[in-house]
Amino acid sequence: MARTIFMNDRLVPEEEARVSVFDHGLLYGDGVFEGLRSYSGHVFRLDAHLDRLWDSARAICLEIPLTKEAMAQAVIDTLAANSLTDGYIRLIVTRGGGTLGLDPNRCSNPQVIIIADTISLYPREFYEQGLRIVTAATQRIQSAALSPRIKSLNYLNNIMAKLEGLQASCVEALMLNHKGEVAECTGDNIFVVRSGRLLTPPPDAGILEGITRNAVMELAETDGIDCREATLTRHDLYTADECFLTGTAAEVIPVVEIDGRTIGHGNPGPITRRLTDAFHALVRA
Numbered sequence: 181m182a183r184t185i186f187m188n189d190r191l192v193p194e195e196e197a198r199v200s201v202f203d204h205g206l207l208y209g210d211g212v213f214e215g216l217r218s219y220s221g222h223v224f225r226l227d228a229h230l231d232r233l234w235d236s237a238r239a240i241c242l243e244i245p246l247t248k249e250a251m252a253q254a255v256i257d258t259l260a261a262n263s264l265t266d267g268y269i270r271l272i273v274t275r276g277g278g279t280l281g282l283d284p285n286r287c288s289n290p291q292v293i294i295i296a297d298t299i300s301l302y303p304r305e306f307y308e309q310g311l312r313i314v315t316a317a318t319q320r321i322q323s324a325a326l327s328p329r330i331k332s333l334n335y336l337n338n339i340m341a342k343l344e345g346l347q348a349s350c351v352e353a354l355m356l357n358h359k360g361e362v363a364e365c366t367g368d369n370i371f372v373v374r375s376g377r378l379l380t381p382p383p384d385a386g387i388l389e390g391i392t393r394n395a396v397m398e399l400a401e402t403d404g405i406d407c408r409e410a411t412l413t414r415h416d417l418y419t420a421d422e423c424f425l426t427g428t429a430a431e432v433i434p435v436v437e438i439d440g441r442t443i444g445h446g447n448p449g450p451i452t453r454r455l456t457d458a459f460h461a462l463v464r465a
């Protein structure tokens with residue numbers, strides 16, 4: 181089915197949604213994006229996603245040519261134009277067309293693109309039985325090189341790790357930071373449960389501060405589950421009672437094997453299940 185795309189200031193048919201070959205988003209990955217979901221017509225944590233998009237843009241000196249209010253309305257309009265109530269929304273802001281040189285100051289027309297589509301979910305058995313993941317040799321990029329907190333259009337670091345996961349027949353791969361500490365997966369944050377306590381790497385481990393991650397931390401607190409940010413090593417994962425990943429697409433997904441080590445009893449644990457249920461209740465509330 182042909183989609184309707186929001187392009188800069190209006191909705192256009194998919195065939196008319198085009199960017200220039202001189203756009204630095206294409207030439208250099210110079211731009212930022214967000215991935216959001218709507219549940220029963222309600223966009224989950226829209227403000228948090230817009231704040232993160234604006235923070236990413238600010239970090240790369242990109243001025244988004246729209247107010248947050250206008251962007252929020254455009255998201256709603258794009259969903260409506262595509263008759264979607266439960267869907268995946270991609271917000272993209274590119275640096276715009278420029279010269280073949282790097283200079284972002286020679287780009288004058290940042291492109292704002294909103295795509296709303298149905299979401300392709302992991303198969304149900306992944307949620308019931310849990311994922312197997314492996315550690316990628318590709319390290320998460322150091323924040324001194326490029327902050328992982330910027331959700332930029334340059335995802336090659338994550339894609340290199342994703343390829344390693346796929347080569348090992350895993351849909352996700354664990355990424356360590358340059359110190360060998362656990363950072364996150366290629367498109368998901370990671371949590372472990374140890375002795376009833378929830379642990380997840382802090383932002384300075386070199387992660388994207390996931391919106392699902394933050395929601396799960398809040399849910400844990402409401403549910404009386406102690407949750408804290410902690411530096412984790414692979415040993416902490418291998419010896420954990422439970423492990424799960426969080427992300428907009430995956431929501432909360434259990435992990436039952438890492439690098440060939442069975443986690444806990446090899447099936448989704450009770451705290452993972454509790455938080456999964458709480459998350460489902462939250463997004464559908």
Ligand code: PXG
Nearest residue numbers: 366367368369388390391392393427428429
């Ligand atoms: N870490 C990274 C590196 C991410 O890209 C997350 C964590 C989870 O963040 P949220 O805010 O979604 O809880 C992400 C976001 C996809 C897809 O299509 C997913 C992301 C990015 C791009 C595409 O699955 N994940």
